[in-house]
Amino acid sequence: MGQLIIGIDVGGTKVAGGLVTLKGRLMESQVVPTNADKGFAKSYAQIVNLIERLIRGAGGKQNLCGIGICAPGPLNPKTGVVINPPNLPGWRNIELAKMLEKKFGLPAKVENDANAAGLAEALFGAAVGFRDVFYVTVSTGIGTGIIINRKIYHGKNGIAGEGGHVSIDYRSPYRCGCGTYGCIEALAAGPAIARRARVRLEQEHELPSALRDLTHGHLEQISPLMIQQAAFGGDPVAKSILDETGFYLGVWLAGMITLFDPDAIVIGGGVSQIGKSLFNKIKETIPQYTINRFAAETPVLPAKLQKDVGVCGAAAVFLPSE
Amino acid sequence: MGQLIIGIDVGGTKVAGGLVTLKGRLMESQVVPTNADKGFAKSYAQIVNLIERLIRGAGGKQNLCGIGICAPGPLNPKTGVVINPPNLPGWRNIELAKMLEKKFGLPAKVENDANAAGLAEALFGAAVGFRDVFYVTVSTGIGTGIIINRKIYHGKNGIAGEGGHVSIDYRSPYRCGCGTYGCIEALAAGPAIARRARVRLEQEHELPSALRDLTHGHLEQISPLMIQQAAFGGDPVAKSILDETGFYLGVWLAGMITLFDPDAIVIGGGVSQIGKSLFNKIKETIPQYTINRFAAETPVLPAKLQKDVGVCGAAAVFLPSE
Numbered sequence: 001m002g003q004l005i006i007g008i009d010v011g012g013t014k015v016a017g018g019l020v021t022l023k024g025r026l027m028e029s030q031v032v033p034t035n036a037d038k039g040f041a042k043s044y045a046q047i048v049n050l051i052e053r054l055i056r057g058a059g060g061k062q063n064l065c066g067i068g069i070c071a072p073g074p075l076n077p078k079t080g081v082v083i084n085p086p087n088l089p090g091w092r093n094i095e096l097a098k099m100l101e102k103k104f105g106l107p108a109k110v111e112n113d114a115n116a117a118g119l120a121e122a123l124f125g126a127a128v129g130f131r132d133v134f135y136v137t138v139s140t141g142i143g144t145g146i147i148i149n150r151k152i153y154h155g156k157n158g159i160a161g162e163g164g165h166v167s168i169d170y171r172s173p174y175r176c177g178c179g180t181y182g183c184i185e186a187l188a189a190g191p192a193i194a195r196r197a198r199v200r201l202e203q204e205h206e207l208p209s210a211l212r213d214l215t216h217g218h219l220e221q222i223s224p225l226m227i228q229q230a231a232f233g234g235d236p237v238a239k240s241i242l243d244e245t246g247f248y249l250g251v252w253l254a255g256m257i258t259l260f261d262p263d264a265i266v267i268g269g270g271v272s273q274i275g276k277s278l279f280n281k282i283k284e285t286i287p288q289y290t291i292n293r294f295a296a297e298t299p300v301l302p303a304k305l306q307k308d309v310g311v312c313g314a315a316a317v318f319l320p321s322e
Numbered sequence: 323m324g325q326l327i328i329g330i331d332v333g334g335t336k337v338a339g340g341l342v343t344l345k346g347r348l349m350e351s352q353v354v355p356t357n358a359d360k361g362f363a364k365s366y367a368q369i370v371n372l373i374e375r376l377i378r379g380a381g382g383k384q385n386l387c388g389i390g391i392c393a394p395g396p397l398n399p400k401t402g403v404v405i406n407p408p409n410l411p412g413w414r415n416i417e418l419a420k421m422l423e424k425k426f427g428l429p430a431k432v433e434n435d436a437n438a439a440g441l442a443e444a445l446f447g448a449a450v451g452f453r454d455v456f457y458v459t460v461s462t463g464i465g466t467g468i469i470i471n472r473k474i475y476h477g478k479n480g481i482a483g484e485g486g487h488v489s490i491d492y493r494s495p496y497r498c499g500c501g502t503y504g505c506i507e508a509l510a511a512g513p514a515i516a517r518r519a520r521v522r523l524e525q526e527h528e529l530p531s532a533l534r535d536l537t538h539g540h541l542e543q544i545s546p547l548m549i550q551q552a553a554f555g556g557d558p559v560a561k562s563i564l565d566e567t568g569f570y571l572g573v574w575l576a577g578m579i580t581l582f583d584p585d586a587i588v589i590g591g592g593v594s595q596i597g598k599s600l601f602n603k604i605k606e607t608i609p610q611y612t613i614n615r616f617a618a619e620t621p622v623l624p625a626k627l628q629k630d631v632g633v634c635g636a637a638a639v640f641l642p643s644e
Contacts, residue, residue, distance in 0.1 A: 153582075163581055166581060254489075261477025289492065289501075294478070
């Protein structure tokens, strides 16, 4: 068996690929555009091309264990079928694992991107040494991965671990794209943070805030990054919006601890980079909303792997566990 | 190795014990009072006595694999220590597994009662043949057990699976004994059902209801059973209270499906015996509050094992898995 794994991270705008060792070290990586708007065939050609180059980079197929691909859901890791990801238009019920196995004569597996990232963090990243890990990525959406005994937990249909769509407030005015009210994604992901700031400033005309100046009064242009900047500059409105975000995430993670009693929680994604104040608010909130008396001691760790997390996670599905 | 397991179910008022085969068949069972109010030593003497009789019933120790005990939490199944269950006053940090192992020279394991019941339902009860099962018992409280790959999921400190204390409404006026607002236990367990009926009738003085007659106007005497009776007789208030209960349980279970994508959900406990109307409301609500597109097909099954579930579950922790 080979000593290298090809990891491929398919995103809406670009595809990253790399060679990863059995210890999770990324040896070589390349990025190409996804060309998602040109339909599946074009994106597939990009992926095939990238894999061909990586095989050459590895010195041939005999050095490889397989090809791991992570992509946005919904997809079925058990069958290797990508169903219909919103940001990969034209991809509908694509038997990606089968197609690549046939093309390259190497085993191929497909995994949900948040699950892959969670596995990578548990095996090589922030949660090395832990067995049961709850992984969260907070950016445009909120994705989660449930790692049990160092493996991804998939559930019956391969779509377990959609923690971003668990509601903490079924009476919330905020309805998520999934149809549920008060999902944590609808309260604390990037767009939700921006919306809460905008709504606050629209409702309180007189309330001064640096966000009015930063957007020249066009409140619809408020972004999470802008809120972070304003908060950093001391703006009370921006600070309270971020505090609220930490509170929501804390209430939600408290429930996850009540259920999973994990060894560690790892938080990645753009929003997690808001930094220490957000993590502090999360940690302060958790023990107030859980029955788990060890909750305050559960490590809540910032993700470690950054931009390579997808490639490493995709490769990690080929690692022997235990 | 022996072919029988001793299962012991320690409750607040009585201790049940039995001999269980490796296929989960209960061969013999006995019940004695717990004498919990007389302190730990008295309860322990009852348990030891019961085990001695069961060993004789089994024809001697050589026919036994071990002793499984389930008890109300909090307890630590990893260390076999019962911490401080509210309805076993005087039990504080009792090393129950160790004590019994020393006393009888047989392996002993301690398990949380909801976990044990969930395992029993998954292995011998309503969910036979399924791998990943979410078990719920709704009575005075709401207990849950997470069964993954036919084994109990414990988490780091052995206290995972406290699903009854996950909030679906952190802004709820109903605060749970655990300190959290809007836990499903605070909304849908027996006492919560009775309270919602009482509050409704207190607030709406003119609202006619059979519950006023059944309690002779003493609304504080409303019980879940009374509500069930009144609903059965067609009382609209009682019916709406039970409908609300099904709705709350449905919203909450929707979140559990979003996370676990289980093969099946099993619901036991006294409240589950309200029957078909409750299950129908739960099943109708679930698909509206989850992103899991297979949720409507997830079986929501009434528990099957009834009063022996504790004894069988306690014994089941000794079964070889797979």
